[in-house]
Amino acid sequence: MILSKNKNPFCFFTLSILIILCHFSLYRLEFMVPLPKNIALATLFDFMIVIPLLSYVFIIRKRYSIKYVPLVVIAGCWLAKMIVPAQKLPQTNGFSYLLFSIEGILIIYELCILFYTAITLIKAVSAVRGGEPISAYFNNRMRQTLSLRMTMTRTMECILTEMTVLYYAFFSWKKKEKRLRGQIFTYHKKTAAIAFRFMLIHALLTESIGFHYLLMQWNGLAAWAFLLLNVYTILFFLGDIQAIRYCPFVLNEKELVLQSGLAKSLTIAVSNIQSIERYTGPETLTKVEEKRTFDAVLQEFAKEKPAFEIKLIKPETVRMVFGFTKQVDTVHLSVDDGQIFFEVLRGLVENQHESR
Structure with missing residues (x-):
């Protein structure tokens, strides 16, 4: 069973790459000319129907929600438009309207999801701040509150991690945690764990300045990306220090x-x-x-x-x-x-x- 699960992504990517390479070669190799008149429709069918079906069968069906299939459809649509020469695409207004409608519907759908998620997160934060401490720690309280309102997917877990980092890095320095139910036992006062993390922050600050200057001489985008990564790492260590102090x-x-x-x-x-x-x-x-x-x-x-x-x-x-x-x-x-x-x-x- 484990072997079968591991083979599924491999099968999907292998078949998808074969389909993409076949269609890419079809429009680029001279000996394939002349092409059938409606060959672009076959390409669109493979990219917007066949590949999404393969993604559902091999990956999405038993792991993720079916709502991810439309994302594969729109990705296939964009990829097909990149591969198929413009003169080969159907030149009818109906076809253009169809593609525009699909993209518009999916964009609106994603915006609705983002809006709903933002509203849910705001309500959850308000509930956690004003309610009784149903759990000892901020991330557990948020998870329990969010799970009552929505499914905790991997995406939501990632958002929760970022919220926890920001909470402890910025909003816990002057805030006393609510009284916890039970005996509390600290685990850092007889260690050098916090000093070790401050040392890492100091090293990261020094490294960020030096490497940012050096990378700017080579590639500005890489320099800023590296700087942002270091800033996030510093915030994570600051949040980690506060979590160690306030989460016995x-x-x-x-x-x-x-x-x-x-x-x-x-x-x-x-x-x-x-x-x-x-x-x-x-x-x-x-x-x-x-x-x-x-x-x-x-x-x-x-x-x-x-x-x-x-x-x-x-x-x-x-x-x-x-x-x-x-x-x-x-x-x-x-x-x-x-x-x-x-x-x-x-x-x-x-x-x-x-x-x-």
């Missing part, structure tokens, strides 16, 4: 909520915790172990060993930036008040085991 681990009778800066977060039901022990394993994990382990230890100048290891009964889902996820059954973490955290969580886990 939260533990209550029902769940343990973990967020490691902006990069990743995990919510674990206490009933799903098999055990918590002091970590005595190796400093470096194997690739297989890394894939199934949530490492909540902050990155510093040197990688530190975690203080505790939590084993789960069933795998839990880790949420990362831009909507990426992974399943884990082991958690590695360190906290500032390690002994208190260890005793409280072990007590809750033992109570859960006794009540079963």
Whole structure:
């Protein structure tokens, strides 16, 4: 099954490239002349019907919404108009009106989606700012609020990531987080994680100035693109610093909520915790172990060993930036008040085991 899923995109791109190359060669090779009178209609049919159908069968059908098919249609229309010589296109007003109508409808449709998304985001932000803290962190509160109003697609997850970065980078410096339900445990005060991030910001600022000047001598567009990328990276590190400060681990009778800066977060039901022990394993994990382990230890100048290891009964889902996820059954973490955290969580886990 996994092999079949991996082959689907390959089949789609292979068939699509063959179709495009065939039609491109048709109008460029001299020995194909003379061409049939209505050959352009066949090209338009392949680009606006066949390729969208292939995209639906091989990619969209089981992964994405059918609303993406019209985007493939309009992309095929534009590509066909680029390949087919102007004198070969049907010279009727009806055909021109048809293409114009398709493009206009799709543009209006996309604008409606953008308008609806913007309104939904504004309402969600208002609800998060004015409502009760249904979750410990801004991104989780926004996700829960948005999921009540719309489907959380990968695009929406990317938008949520950008909103989270901007929120913590700009709007959290003088804002105190609402009181969280449960015991809170900071995880950065005994580390050099924040100093490490400020060092990276300093290095990026220096690099941005120097490389921007050098790239401007070669290509202005590349220089500005590189500068914007560095500015975004600096904002991400600033947001990460604030998220580390204002997003401690939260533990209550029902769940343990973990967020490691902006990069990743995990919510674990206490009933799903098999055990918590002091970590005595190796400093470096194997690739297989890394894939199934949530490492909540902050990155510093040197990688530190975690203080505790939590084993789960069933795998839990880790949420990362831009909507990426992974399943884990082991958690590695360190906290500032390690002994208190260890005793409280072990007590809750033992109570859960006794009540079963």
